[in-house]
Amino acid sequence: MKNKYWSAEIIAIGTEILLGDIVNTNASHIARGLAALGIDMFHQQVVGDNPARVLDAFELAFSRADIVITTGGLGPTGDDLSKEMGAQYFGLPMEENQEARRNIEDRLTKMGRQITPNNWKQAMLPQGAIPLQNAHGTAPGFILRKEDQILIMLPGPPSEMRPMFDDQVCPYLRTLSPEVMISRTLHLCGIGESALEHRLHERMERMTNPTLAPYAKTGMVDLRITAKAASEEEALEMIRPEEEALRKELGTLIYGADEDTLESVVGALLIHKKISISAAESCTGGLFSGQLINYNGISEVYKAGFITYSNEAKEQFLGVPHETLVQYGAVSQQTAKAMAEGAAKAAGTDASVAITGIAGPGGGTPEKPVGLIYVGVHVRGRTEVLELHLSGDRQENRRRTVIQALNKLRLMLLEEPEV
């Protein structure tokens, strides 16, 4: 098995995906994990809860990949039949797995739930399968290997699938191959994908190992550097000079790498520079604070937020002058500035972010169209206001505004001295 290149394929099983009732987030989670392990993937499939089609999907997947990972169809309801198809594909009988049965019993007893016959069905696994414990549900997953074909079946709910994949499947897969593919992803905000590709075109053409590739996200772009090598250390050694060159070229457009998020970078900057913060939001209605507070540890610096949707609230809680609202309107540079400064004063913080705008779909006028949004950022006595013109729908405008606000705050924090 040494030096074998493993390839994998994901099959999501579930009519609810074909009907569009749920988004297949499992596939991207698994795909990220496989990419990090250097396991190639060229195809994914989605198929309904239909025995013949599930079996066909297995045939097709194993005709082009060594490892087939399925999600869904392990639950207790009547249409869940993936496991039986897995057994059938390998010509194996189903049998009750004692370890799986104990886990189900333990979990349901602990939760004080009644055990129904449906629950016991979940302990049935193909003969010879290695059961995977489900810490967040009753349906166990399993790994079934026959020579060079490996079938891994995981439950559908992401809260059950993710920990099972991360904690049990990844360690198993890691034992398969001596070669690694390591990626380092740089996160950028403030430049579009096309402009970035234009700027890095020659470099991307030139690089083969490591490779360099851009990926557009909502309001952001990722740059992924990927190296294949005999060891993780060697791969990292190959990535380092490329990253340094990119950082030199792109400067503060790069806000972080890998697990970093805009909020984790901003949160860490606030904590490191001992800058307390508050927020005042109108059209984003709490989403800015909600995202910043994703960062565990933010309580050290985040003091308070105000969702001042009405003009009265802007006056009452932020002290925005009545005249400012009358003269310039709630959606104006002047109001954004007054909101930011007012929030900092009311909450007694060094910094604050204020957002006021027209997210749509209603509320626009010729002078102030939908998508016009002001972001005021106040840091230690200095206030700057960003004017945004967005063209998405209500949700997208609000999401992009939060990203722009976090990024503007980041850039201003970078200029602040260490204490």
Next chain:
Amino acid sequence: MKNKYWSAEIIAIGTEILLGDIVNTNASHIARGLAALGIDMFHQQVVGDNPARVLDAFELAFSRADIVITTGGLGPTGDDLSKEMGAQYFGLPMEENQEARRNIEDRLTKMGRQITPNNWKQAMLPQGAIPLQNAHGTAPGFILRKEDQILIMLPGPPSEMRPMFDDQVCPYLRTLSPEVMISRTLHLCGIGESALEHRLHERMERMTNPTLAPYAKTGMVDLRITAKAASEEEALEMIRPEEEALRKELGTLIYGADEDTLESVVGALLIHKKISISAAESCTGGLFSGQLINYNGISEVYKAGFITYSNEAKEQFLGVPHETLVQYGAVSQQTAKAMAEGAAKAAGTDASVAITGIAGPGGGTPEKPVGLIYVGVHVRGRTEVLELHLSGDRQENRRRTVIQALNKLRLMLLEEPEV
């Protein structure tokens, strides 16, 4: 073509999906649209930006479906080659489409962007293709029909793909078939999928047209009633008595139907019953308000929100007594109640929702473990507190809390008299 049953298959083209860098939300959007049109779908594929594999995917898809809809690979960057593969599959040359060229020029000029050679590449389409305008980007989509095979290629970014699919592709598809499949989805909160299926088992077995099927969502369950008929009116006529029976059986567990969301239902109740509202959030940090404010029109009743992350902020802005915080702690029934009542008083609203808890991963103790969250709901002088014990990660706990809070508010609002 009369009475032909059309089937469709989606192919998402993009290495970034295989690498897990983006989630394939396009597929679920298209799938929902197709389901609503009564077009069957049995498979979806994901394939990388590789010419041979894209061509194979077309072959496979057209071997089992009449309509193949692709997303991705239409952009200006070098690895985008889906269109050429589409032309090749049908044996057609590429040619510059004048309408598409004009749209690209108009859009870029309006945005004040420079036009690069890459942009012009986007005006090249397979001969005979019907171009689809892109209102949110430069890459046009297209529809290409040859006898009973229809290829529809759409751009990858959801903000471009969605309006193109909704406004141009759906009307086209609607002309194909005289039969309709109509679904009505009831949304439930407060019961799990297993319990619901157990309760409705006999009914689900009995029903064939319409059919009845449950779908689990985070913190919620959907029940979908689907009827096939010669006309929309006839299908709706078949669905109505089933819906009435379900509403009778399930009562307030059903919070809405179809496009309803928890926040739209709560927002409409608040407006209808003339109940103004404020919010005070600790661990959810603005997500409750952020979700409620998704509802366009909420400004009529939503006055202000407070994100009181620190104890000081809870005292200062909500008037939570210092002794309450000391005696019971910030995460307690007493504090949740005081926060809710304090927010209503500070903002001068009839109702308010307060959330305080330990979302994790840190901050738990043996007495107050991670996942312990209190939701205080105050409506016109009455305050009730919900105690939650959640077991997800930080994000999931926060998301589930917001759902529970909205649902508790809904149930209390239902009890309020009309004015």
